[in-house]
Amino acid sequence: MTHQYRAYLVGENGVFRSAEAFEATSDDSALAFARQFTRHGKVEVWQLGRKIAVLDAAQSWPSPPRQSRSTLTRQ
Template sequence: MMQYRAYLIGENGVFRSAEAFEAPSDSSAVDFAKRFTRLGKVEVWQLGRKIAVLDSEQLCPPLPEPSRPTLTRQ
């Protein structure tokens, strides 16, 4: 397991808070950090290495509802 941090980035580009966690790989760390995007933009770091920048869910338009099949009566 490797040590990672997910940094919540404020609108002014300054770190607002950080969450330290462990993950087995970079991709697992990114998947874990995605849960914080509901609060804003997130940067994922492993020591001094930036892994990813994740956009805020607030900036993303909502996904369309999946269409439901219509029931027909016979």
């Protein structure tokens, strides 16, 4: 079952600059989806009238870990 969410991009003056409506199966999956918008600034995530979280740009996903190179392969 999915629920309706919105991610609001918040301007420096605290006013919503834009919004993205989307569906997610849980609050956690909604937050994971909304993190992509933090590259543009602070994002508020709402499910109807319930504020889920405020995500700062610093909370965006970290870079994936680098794969280590294997040294020599024995034959």
